Amino acid sequence: MAGTKERIVGTTGELFRRQGYPGTGLKQIVAAAGAPFGSIYHFFPGGKQQLAAEVIRTSGRAYQQLVEAILDQAPDAITAVETGFAAAAETLVATGYADACPIATVALEVASTDETLREATAEVFAAWVDSGAMRFERWGFAPDDARRLATVLITSLEGAFVLCRAARNTEALAAAASAVRAAVREVSSPEGR
Amino acid sequence: MAGTKERIVGTTGELFRRQGYPGTGLKQIVAAAGAPFGSIYHFFPGGKQQLAAEVIRTSGRAYQQLVEAILDQAPDAITAVETGFAAAAETLVATGYADACPIATVALEVASTDETLREATAEVFAAWVDSGAMRFERWGFAPDDARRLATVLITSLEGAFVLCRAARNTEALAAAASAVRAAVREVSSPEGR
DNA sequence: GTCTATAAACCGATAGAC
DNA sequence: GTCTATCGGTTTATAGAC
Numbered sequence: 001m002a003g004t005k006e007r008i009v010g011t012t013g014e015l016f017r018r019q020g021y022p023g024t025g026l027k028q029i030v031a032a033a034g035a036p037f038g039s040i041y042h043f044f045p046g047g048k049q050q051l052a053a054e055v056i057r058t059s060g061r062a063y064q065q066l067v068e069a070i071l072d073q074a075p076d077a078i079t080a081v082e083t084g085f086a087a088a089a090e091t092l093v094a095t096g097y098a099d100a101c102p103i104a105t106v107a108l109e110v111a112s113t114d115e116t117l118r119e120a121t122a123e124v125f126a127a128w129v130d131s132g133a134m135r136f137e138r139w140g141f142a143p144d145d146a147r148r149l150a151t152v153l154i155t156s157l158e159g160a161f162v163l164c165r166a167a168r169n170t171e172a173l174a175a176a177a178s179a180v181r182a183a184v185r186e187v188s189s190p191e192g193r
Numbered sequence: 194m195a196g197t198k199e200r201i202v203g204t205t206g207e208l209f210r211r212q213g214y215p216g217t218g219l220k221q222i223v224a225a226a227g228a229p230f231g232s233i234y235h236f237f238p239g240g241k242q243q244l245a246a247e248v249i250r251t252s253g254r255a256y257q258q259l260v261e262a263i264l265d266q267a268p269d270a271i272t273a274v275e276t277g278f279a280a281a282a283e284t285l286v287a288t289g290y291a292d293a294c295p296i297a298t299v300a301l302e303v304a305s306t307d308e309t310l311r312e313a314t315a316e317v318f319a320a321w322v323d324s325g326a327m328r329f330e331r332w333g334f335a336p337d338d339a340r341r342l343a344t345v346l347i348t349s350l351e352g353a354f355v356l357c358r359a360a361r362n363t364e365a366l367a368a369a370a371s372a373v374r375a376a377v378r379e380v381s382s383p384e385g386r
Numbered sequence: 387g388t389c390t391a392t393a394a395a396c397c398g399a400t401a402g403a404c
Numbered sequence: 405g406t407c408t409a410t411c412g413g414t415t416t417a418t419a420g421a422c
Contacts, residue, residue, distance in 0.1 A: 004387095004388090018305040018306065019215075019302070019305070019306055020213060020215065020216075020301070020302045021216075022212075022213065022215045022216035023213075023214075023215035023216075023302055023306065025414075025415065025416085026415080026416065026417090027414080027415080027416090035388095035389095036388060036389045036390080037389075037390080038387090038388065038389055038390075038418095039387090039388075039389080040417095041416095041417070041418075042387065042388080047416070047417065048416070048417090096305075097304065097305070098304075098305045104301060104355055105298075105301040105302060107355055107358070107359045108213070108297060108298040108301065108354075108355060108358065109212070109213045109216055109298060109302070111290065111291075111358035111359055112211040112212070112289075112290070112291045112358070113211065113212055113216065118359060118361075121359045122359045122360045122361070125355075125356050125359050125360060126360065148368045148371060149368075151356070151364065151365050151368035151369075152368050152369060152371070152372040154352070154356065154365075155349060155352030155353045155355070155356055155365050155368065155369045155372075156348060156349060156352055156369070156372065157352065158351070158352035158355045158356065159347070159348035159349055159350065159351035159352025159353070159354075159355070159369075160348045160352070161301075161352075162297050162300055162301060162318075162348070162351045162352070162355075163318050163344070163347065163348055163351065165300070165301065165304035165305070166300045166304055166311060166314045166315040166318050167315045167318060167319065168311075168315070171344065172344050172347075172348050175341045175342075175344035175345050175348065176344075176345060176348045176349070176352075178341060178345070178376060179345040179348075179349065179372050179373060179375070179376035180372060182372070182375040182376040182378075182379040183371060183372035183375040183376070185375075185379065186375040186378070186379070197405090197406090218396075218397065218398085219397080219398060219399085220396080220397080220398090228406090228407095229405095229406055229407040229408080230399095230407075230408080231400090231401095231405090231406065231407055231408080232405085232406070232407085233398095233399095234398095234399070234400075235405065235406080240398070240399065241398065241399090
């Protein structure tokens with residue numbers, strides 16, 4: 001039994017993921033959330049921007065926990081990459097190529113248009129990198145390698161999401177996975193470095 | 194001395210790159226292009242959607258030629274990856290993290306909302322992969338490796354653009370470049386395959 | 387605090403003068 | 405082919421009843 005505010009934030013997150021920030025109207029949000037229009041300005045006096053900032057941070061945190069749950073089951077980095085990309089592909093297909101990254105669309109939209117929201121997306125991505133780096137360190141990598149590999153993992157997923165959603169197939173996800181595996185292996189057995 | 198239509202298409206491309214599709218108004222387009230409002234519907238009877246479709250294909254083709262010009266100067270794949278990512282980082286910094294991929298924002302926005310425009314973005318990405326694959330073949334890679342590496346190159350760039358524009362630094366671009374290099378090297382000297 | 391009504395501005399799209 | 409005026413409709417945001 002979620003409160004009205006939580007329902008608005010959750011619904012807005014789903015709409016942002018599919019339609020982006022300017023593409024989603026407040027009217028559509030309250031209609032989908034089953035909430036009265038005034039509730040938005042009751043809970044978010046700062047209007048659409050304040051709602052968006054909270055949505056970015058909330059769905060960013062939720063997605064991070066989802067990915068962490070997957071990564072933490074893996075015994076090593078290669079297995080983690082394998083299962084992570086497989087799970088992403090499954091979700092993508094199962095949702096008709098709609099549910100990829102919850103904030104990427106908004107991140108690109110606000111990067112040059114809304115400094116407040118850009119900072120919110122930057123914080124989310126930074127938290128993801130930190131979270132991933134911690135796990136790569138746990139799998140035995142040195143701090144800078146761990147940070148670099150976590151960045152590689154996230155950028156590869158994000159880039160593959162763009163191509164896969166456009167093409168409506170998972171080819172880019174498979175190719176991206178192979179590159180991340182290569183990057184992990186190169187550090188694990190550094191023969192040409 | 195570009196015609197009004199070409200000026201509208203060019204201006205719209207720049208606005209889409211920064212603000213996305215629903216975030217850019219037709220009024221803003223004609224104002225920025227110095228064209229009368231009626232010209233849009235004179236040249237694009239299908240309205241905003243038809244204009245967007247032409248913008249996606251046009252800027253997709255232009256960006257492809259830009260990248261090809263860089264890749265064709267490289268003697269081998271590793272050098273090409275190196276200079277390609279370096280050029281992307283330079284452009285990003287020089288434009289205040291605005292000029293990254295010309296169609297990624299729109300691609301994510303329309304992927305689940307406009308089937309016509311989604312197909313346009315899919316065609317552009319497919320052409321990019323074909324173009325890159327041809328060059329990797331020229332550098333000595335087998336057809337499927339070439340296609341996979343081209344896909345890796347494009348997805349890595351796209352994903353890095355998302356994080357770099359959000360964070361306003363080029364760290365993700367550097368990490369992504371290292372992964373693409375690793376993927377190329379792994380095929381060049383396949384010891385663990 | 388919940389909900390409705392409405393304001394003021396803006397949207398895409400159209401009509402029609404020139 | 406250029407340009408302006410305007411139409412409905414929708415947007416974000418607010419005022420105020422309950």
